[in-house]
Amino acid sequence: MTNLLVNTRDQQFILFEQLGIEELFKSEKYADFSKEIVLMMRNEAEKLAVNVLLPAYADGDKEGCTFKDGKVYVPASFHHIFKRYVEGGWLCSNESPDVGGQGLPLVVRAACMESMFAANSPFLLYAGGMHGAARLIEEYGTDEQKNKYMYNMYAGKWGGTMCLTEPGAGTDVGALKTSAKRLPDGRFSVTGTKIFITSGDHDLCPNIIHPVLARIEGDPPGTAGISIFLVPKYRVKEDGTLGKFNDIRTGNVEHKMGIKGSATCTLNFGDEGDCIGELLGKERQGMRIMFQMMNSSRLEVGMQGLGHATAAYEHAVQYAKERIQSVPVWEIKNPGAKAVPIIQHPDIRRKLLWMKAHVEGIRALLYFTWFCIDMTAISRSENEREKWHGLVDLLTPVCKAYSSEKAQLVCSYAIDVYGGYGYCSDYPVEQYFRDCKIASIYEGTNGIQALDLVGRKLGQRKGADVMNIFSEINSSIVKLKRIEELKRHVAYLEEAYNALIDLTVHFAQLGKSAGFLMPVLNATPYLEIFGDVIIGHFLMQAACIADEKLNTIYKEKGVEESKGKKRALIREDPEVAFYQGKNAAAKFFAVDILSHVKSRCEAIKFGERVPIEMADESFTY
Ligand SMILES: Cc1cc2nc3c(=O)[nH]c(=O)nc-3n(C[C@H](O)[C@H](O)[C@H](O)COP(=O)(O)OP(=O)(O)OC[C@H]3O[C@@H](n4cnc5c(N)ncnc54)[C@H](O)[C@@H]3O)c2cc1C
Secondary structure, eight states: OOOSSOOHHHHHIIIIIISOTHHHHTSSTTTTOOHHHHHHHHHHHHHHIIIIIGGGHHHHHHHOOEEETTEEEOOTHHHHHHHHHHHTTOTTTTSOGGGTOOOOOHHHHHHHHHHHHHHHHHHHHHHHHHHHHHHHHHHHOOHHHIIIIIHHHHTTSEEEOOBOOBTTBSSOGGGOOOEEEEOTTSOEEEEEEEEEEETSSOSSSSEEEEEEEEEETTOOSSGGGEEEEEEESEEEOTTSOEEEEOSEEEEEEOOOSSOTTSOEEEEEEOTTSOOEEEEOSSTTOHHHHHHHHHHHHHHHHHHHHHHHHHHHHHHHHHHHHHOBOSOOGGGTTOTTOOOOBGGGSHHHHHHHHHHHHHHHHHHHHHHHHHHHHHHHHHOSSHHHHHHHHHHHHHHHHHHHHHHHHHHHHHHHHHHHHHGGGGGSTTSTHHHHHHHHHGGGTSSSOHHHHHHHIIIIITTGGGGHHHHHHHHHHHHHHHHHTTOGGGHHHHHHHHHHHHHHHHHHHHHHHHHTSGGGHHHHHTHHHHHHHHHHHHHHHHHHHHHHHHHHHHHHHHHHHTOTTOHHHHHHHHHHOHHHHHHHHHHHHHHHHHHHTGGGHHHHHHHHHTTOOHHHHSOGGGGOO
């Protein structure tokens, strides 16, 4: 199936040729899976994305959500696609069959979800909230809570959210004011206002279960005193049917720049003093519990970025091949020259290759991280499990922030490729750009992700996790250096890698001294550099595999000795075009991005303090 959302060949390449996910199928947990099954599932996902989700994408944007008489209504077309999504078993496809799932490895789910994110990310936020909240109950809930809430949520009957943010408590969740008062029967009366709650209210389901962060009266201030409660929109009776309205009133639905089909709500809990919540897990464990949901949501946000970026790139390539404009630069003095498709112009080619390299690199990074979670689940020893788990922890802020940040640039370049048409709503790229922006804000802004990486993740397990990823890159470099074709480009990867290590060590030393503000100040550029080096590594690794495959094909066709014949093969054999594209993306990334890493690291090490020292008054006059 061809589509303008995702490069399915590249998906397969990363899954099977680069990551070798068949390793998973050797385990008991994933023994029922095979390459054929994975490809079949991925195709089904693509069909749903293209035929069902995509047609509702522009609708959702135009119609948006409606707030009427205190109730929220989703775009009309979302009802039909929600039904199809649930019927297809996608809501909890990775969960165990015991709770209604299909037990899909997460990396396979990611490949399936990529086309869906590319097709309609605002819609997926309803499903994501449901799944995430149910997962939390599965992990921390009592049997009673599971029976009461979880199964209905996994079945797509009831919605779910995550309620952290308040007017005075955004990044600083510990400042929250929502309170929980103990009731004689062990439950709690919840009072407070949460804002910006995704899927906070909607008409897709008759009930919504809100995991809500609140402080039990008398508990200490800050994050240490926060607990988490399950607060249903309608209370649930003993027999499982819906009971009384639980005093959660929707105050507002936000009017936003993008993701207009996703309802972002202000929720007032207990205005009438009649909102009842049940403790989830133990008291004062709220942040720890919510972090489980947030971590997987952060990876999903990375997927959202990838979804927009891949769709924007695929559309831009198609447009560039069709739009005829201007004569080629080498014919500029020829009055008889004909205008050509804009893909012939070097500046457009450069943009497209920048987009391709980032999309494919981010895809590899995200799939790898999901694969690490799967490996955690099948690890045979505690050491091995810790290694995979540590990689996931370390890479989560990079997946979230790097992917969302670069995805915006990819979408922006896509608009540039379309020219003025890209800025108009006749084409989808402007919607991708608007919808993509939120990914750098929610689930912890990208600035906070960078602080998480530098302040916590680099040093976790005494630096063992970051050393693991570094040694992975180092092994690649050793292997890559043997390939003549890539030698000059690998030198840039090696230089960037050494500069990153040097900067990381520098940060570690500063962290122990009064100079700790420098890593804090430079956390965002550090994360970008870290991401660039990892992406560069994945792209180079891919180029190495591509090189081997190309050599085999050239040998089979007997064209090893002729450059011209090798080029000619591109038109005959799409595999040759694909592998040469992998090669080109890696080389371009090395020269265009990695070659600057050393100087960027040096600039950070220079230790300029002016952003900190400059007076507030000097920022504006
Ligand atoms: C469409 C949408 C959907 C959302 N969905 C949900 C949801 O479902 N559930 C939910 O609970 N929340 C949700 N949010 C809230 C979102 O997570 C917050 O907006 C985000 O965490 C930032 O909080 P804030 O808006 O209060 O910004 P602030 O905390 O006021 O931050 C403003 C700026 O200051 C920076 N900043 C703040 N503190 C620091 C610091 N210590 N160091 C460095 N920089 C700092 C931030 O990075 C940011 O750039 C959603 C928001 C939107 C817009």
